[in-house]
Amino acid sequence: MKRVITIIIVVVVALGAIAYVLSNNKKKNEEKTAFIAKGGGAVAVRVATVEKKVVDMDFVANGNFAPKQELNFLSENAGRVTAINVDEGDHVSKGQVLARIDAEIINTDRETAQASYENAKRDEARYQSSYETGGVTQQQLDQAKLATRNAKLRLQASQRKVSDANIKSPINGIVNKRYIEVGAFVTAQGTQLFELVDVSKLKLKVNVNESQVASLKTGDNIAIKSTIFPDEKFSGKVTFIAPKADATLNFPIEIEVTNNTKNSLRAGMYGTAVFNFPKQAPSILIPRTSFVGSVSSNQVFVYDRAANVAKVRNVVAGRILGDNVEIVDGLKEGETVITSGQINLAEGTPVSIVK
Known part of the structure; x- marks a missing residue:
């Protein structure tokens, strides 16, 4: 029972202390607000002198x-590696043969395609002769010409495969990695070489x-x-x-x-x-914190020494240079801008300078 009473007393005392502090703070704030409203108070601010400085852009x-060029070279034909002509670290030039693939099957395909092409050409010649004498129709002749063209394309593709059996470098460079050995089998799906x-x-x-x-x-x-x-x-x-x-x-x-x-x-x-950039002409610079809100507001407070008050000034901001901002128009060298405390300022608010 005594413990409960003690806890209650402690809570009551704590609440009373909190209420006293809040009431005291409120009273002080009201007195401060009334004092400033009567014109007898001043807002503490920090200031900076407007100066012309040479902007160092370097x-x-x-x-x-x-x-600049990096290439993972992949195989285009299936077959067994019969020779490797370079090793890691070797300099190679464009068109140099790096390795060779067994071309026996590829050569057989090329010979078959060659024979098919020759046969298609002979058939086309016979159809052309028959067409001139009325033995075949135009459609049959067109089909023979189409068969010849298709056979020629198959021959060209097989000749390309024969050429690709010699793996050639597409660029000038250095062999950074070699992924194959003699006797290894590579696929047409793109084995890394x-x-x-x-x-x-x-x-x-x-x-x-x-x-x-x-x-x-x-x-x-x-x-x-x-x-x-x-x-x-x-x-x-x-x-x-x-x-x-x-x-x-x-x-x-x-x-x-x-x-x-x-x-x-x-x-x-x-x-x-x-x-490195050419030397810049001196520019008017002020701290970035001088602006009301943000640089995009193009508005600052200027300290009027004669009246000891803050005055709003519209400016035109230029380049943002780190912690400083270039002023294109609106300020003159030697004037004083307020750099902190703007949240409490309005046009004509009395200020005191914090040094």
């Missing part, structure tokens, strides 16, 4: 090198933010650095700028980089793109 971005990469030119993939991407265009020449080869100089050209930001609100871009004669750079290495 920046760097890090990324990874990727091969080789992985070829071309590193004579690479792509450096980096991400830039909204203020940086606005200064870029395809075709721009970019200096490239590699920490692995600090004494080597590389150059690149912007070949792709994403039209849409990714999930992190950055824009992926690609820079085509020419490798050196030794092909020192390899796919997967880190690289740094150095973006």
